[in-house]
Amino acid sequence: MLRAEGLARRFGEVVAVESVSFEAQDGQITGLLGPNGAGKTTSLRMIYGLVRPDAGRAWVDHLDPTAAPLDARRRLGVLPDSPGLYARLTGRENIRYFAELNGIANDAALHKRIDALSETLDLGRVIDRPAGGYSQGERMKVAIARAIVHDPPNIVLDEPTNGLDVMSTRAMREAIRALAAEGRCVLFTSHQMAEVGSLCDRLVIIGRGRVIAQGSLAEVIAHAGAKSLEDAFVALVGHHEGGAP
Amino acid sequence: MSRRPTPPSLVVLKKELLDGVRDLRSLFSAFFFPLLGPLTIGLVAVALERNTNDQGLETLYVEGAERAPALIKILERDLEIKPAPPDAEQQLRDGELSVLLRVPEDFSDRAARGEPAMVELISDGSKTEHRGVTADVERGVAAYSSELGVMRLLARGVDPALIHAVTVDEIDVAPPERLGGNIIGAVLGLFVIISAFFCNMYLVIDTTAGERERKSMEPLLLTAAPRGALVLGKWMAGLTFGVMGVIVTVVLTLIPVLWLDLERLGLRIVLTPGVGALIVLHLLPLAALASAAQLLVGSFTRSFKEAQTYLSLTLFLPMIPGMWMSIDPIPAAPWMMAVPALAQQMLITRAISGEVTPLSWQLGAAASSLVCAALALWGMRWVVGREQ
Numbered sequence: 001m002l003r004a005e006g007l008a009r010r011f012g013e014v015v016a017v018e019s020v021s022f023e024a025q026d027g028q029i030t031g032l033l034g035p036n037g038a039g040k041t042t043s044l045r046m047i048y049g050l051v052r053p054d055a056g057r058a059w060v061d062h063l064d065p066t067a068a069p070l071d072a073r074r075r076l077g078v079l080p081d082s083p084g085l086y087a088r089l090t091g092r093e094n095i096r097y098f099a100e101l102n103g104i105a106n107d108a109a110l111h112k113r114i115d116a117l118s119e120t121l122d123l124g125r126v127i128d129r130p131a132g133g134y135s136q137g138e139r140m141k142v143a144i145a146r147a148i149v150h151d152p153p154n155i156v157l158d159e160p161t162n163g164l165d166v167m168s169t170r171a172m173r174e175a176i177r178a179l180a181a182e183g184r185c186v187l188f189t190s191h192q193m194a195e196v197g198s199l200c201d202r203l204v205i206i207g208r209g210r211v212i213a214q215g216s217l218a219e220v221i222a223h224a225g226a227k228s229l230e231d232a233f234v235a236l237v238g239h240h241e242g243g244a245p
Numbered sequence: 246m247s248r249r250p251t252p253p254s255l256v257v258l259k260k261e262l263l264d265g266v267r268d269l270r271s272l273f274s275a276f277f278f279p280l281l282g283p284l285t286i287g288l289v290a291v292a293l294e295r296n297t298n299d300q301g302l303e304t305l306y307v308e309g310a311e312r313a314p315a316l317i318k319i320l321e322r323d324l325e326i327k328p329a330p331p332d333a334e335q336q337l338r339d340g341e342l343s344v345l346l347r348v349p350e351d352f353s354d355r356a357a358r359g360e361p362a363m364v365e366l367i368s369d370g371s372k373t374e375h376r377g378v379t380a381d382v383e384r385g386v387a388a389y390s391s392e393l394g395v396m397r398l399l400a401r402g403v404d405p406a407l408i409h410a411v412t413v414d415e416i417d418v419a420p421p422e423r424l425g426g427n428i429i430g431a432v433l434g435l436f437v438i439i440s441a442f443f444c445n446m447y448l449v450i451d452t453t454a455g456e457r458e459r460k461s462m463e464p465l466l467l468t469a470a471p472r473g474a475l476v477l478g479k480w481m482a483g484l485t486f487g488v489m490g491v492i493v494t495v496v497l498t499l500i501p502v503l504w505l506d507l508e509r510l511g512l513r514i515v516l517t518p519g520v521g522a523l524i525v526l527h528l529l530p531l532a533a534l535a536s537a538a539q540l541l542v543g544s545f546t547r548s549f550k551e552a553q554t555y556l557s558l559t560l561f562l563p564m565i566p567g568m569w570m571s572i573d574p575i576p577a578a579p580w581m582m583a584v585p586a587l588a589q590q591m592l593i594t595r596a597i598s599g600e601v602t603p604l605s606w607q608l609g610a611a612a613s614s615l616v617c618a619a620l621a622l623w624g625m626r627w628v629v630g631r632e633q
Contacts, residue, residue, distance in 0.1 A: 048467055050463070050466060050467070070469045070470075070471060071469075073467055073468060073469045074469040076467070078464070078467045080460075080463045080464055080467070082460045083460065083461075083463075083464055084456075084459035084460035084461035084462075084464070085459075085461065086260075086264055086459075086461060087459070088264050088267040088268055089260070089263070089264060089267075093260075093263070097256065097260050098464070098468055100250065100251055100253070100256040101253050101256055101257070101465070101468040101469065101470040102468050102469045102470070103250045103253075103469055104250060105248040105249055105250045105251070106248065106251060107248040143464070146464070147464070150469075
């Protein structure tokens with residue numbers, strides 16, 4: 001379970017996040033939507049414990065990432081918006097490095113776990129090649145495997161289908177559904193409304209550092225008085241961007 | 246058969262070393278530089294040996310040698326005297342002749358009359374390689390002139406000592422090994438100290454600025470590994486490369502020194518494998534500082550190029566003592582042990598010169614470097630821990 005309670009953060013004069021509250025439940029896929037610069041990434045960083053909130057609190061299960069960052073991160077798997085791999089290490093070595101950093105012993109069990117991930121994400125052909133030669137899709141899939149190799153109950157994916165081809169996008173969606181079906185809390189961001197609409201159990205829409213709307217897909221569309229998610233998003237964000245109450 | 250998890254600092258160390266060994270640029274910089282030092286020292290030693298072995302006398306062309314047989318006899322001690330060809334001066338202008346001494350026809354007449362007699366020394370002043378010959382001739386003429394003067398005074402019943410108002414007696418108390426040791430020690434010290442800084446430079450850049458540039462820093466900071474462990478692992482990886490560079494430099498320098506007979510050159514330096522091991526030992530704390538200081542500088546930078554620029558500039562700091570010492574050797578003093586790099590430079594020079602350095606100095610030198618290393622690591626921990 002991931003939760004934000006009145007998170008606020010400013011950088012100098014710029015208010016990045018004014019007040020963000022939401023909750024992402026276990027076993028559900030929660031979509032976080034918002035235009036660029038709305039405060040999504042800063043909100044996520046406060047949940048990771050990378051940025052300290054000026055006000056409010058974040059929760060990773062029962063842990064406050066500001067107070068217990070290491071325990072919180074052990075229960076968290078993150079695919080940041082632009083994940084870098086080590087080009088001279090193979091995919092397997094990249095994944096193993098992060099597993100070991102998260103306190104997992106380098107033994108036969110880890111080897112099997114990486115094989116299983118490789119199977120799920122269809123990485124069999126490339127996992128033992130240096131990551132420098134990977135395509136965008138292969139990089140993304142290895143980065144996801146790296147983020148979830150330590151079996152975290154909470155997973156944050158920042159635009160996981162960015163730059164993927166049709167087949168890879170499909171495989172990624174299946175993998176995200178499978179993670180939630182295992183009872184994990186999955187929070188993800190995307191700019192593709194169709195993808196968000198088909199995947200998410202709940203939606204949280206952020207604009208100008210505030211939560212504008214949240215609920216199920218139907219609730220959000222009804223709230224905006226629109227016909228589709230895209231119309232609802234434009235109506236809500238545009239309305240908000242216009243500055244009217 | 247479940248294994249215990251590896252401590253995160255060792256996980257980082259293992260990964261950075263694997264990554265570093267696979268990086269041609271890191272490897273090249275780590276092992277190219279250590280070759281450079283011994284090569285330079287070897288070349289200098291070979292050149293010195295050749296100069297010393299070269300016993301053949303240089304040639305002086307003389308016109309009218311028969312007019313000054315006594316002078317020629319003196320010059321023959323240092324130079325090979327050959328009669329000048331007819332168009333000697335022109336040949337000299339064309340660069341075909343080295344140095345020409347012309348004894349005028351009236352030389353012996355004037356000498357016999359007790360008047361100042363003159364010889365002409367003709368050379369091309371732009372050709373530095375002939376300076377030795379002209380200096381030999383000037384010295385020979387001065388000796389002859391003084392000899393002649395003394396005889397004239399004696400013939401007139403005057404004590405020749407009267408005209409030597411002041412004389413200089415040069416006494417050099419340096420034992421021969423210290424003279425050689427100072428020069429070779431300064432050069433070797435310089436190379437060894439730079440290798441402690443240079444051999445890990447690319448690895449350090451790759452683990453700091455490189456980590457940011459390829460955007461792997463944020464995922465790394467999102468693992469459950471403590472920040473201090475990440476810093477420690479990266480520091481140990483840099484230290485490993487630095488120490489390997491120092492060892493390679495010292496071992497490769499031992500080869501020309503042991504192979505060439507430097508004692509014959511008057512360069513009596515004490516560079517046995519034991520002294521080499523002592524030098525490596527002296528360098529360990531400095532290598533610890535090098536890795537820590539470079540990590541600190543690297544962690545402030547955002548790109549590979551930026552890091553390369555700043556780290557190349559910081560590379561000059563530890564070079565200053567060595568360069569200063571090779572130009573103007575100064576005696577060691579206790580305060581120098583508090584200055585990293587200068588302390589190691591002094592310790593290496595003394596070790597090579599066969600001087601015994603008090604243990605308290607050696608420990609002081611190690612302590613000052615280690616304290617600075619700890620401060621730099623603490624600073625790096627702060628930089629990594631602050632918000633992105």
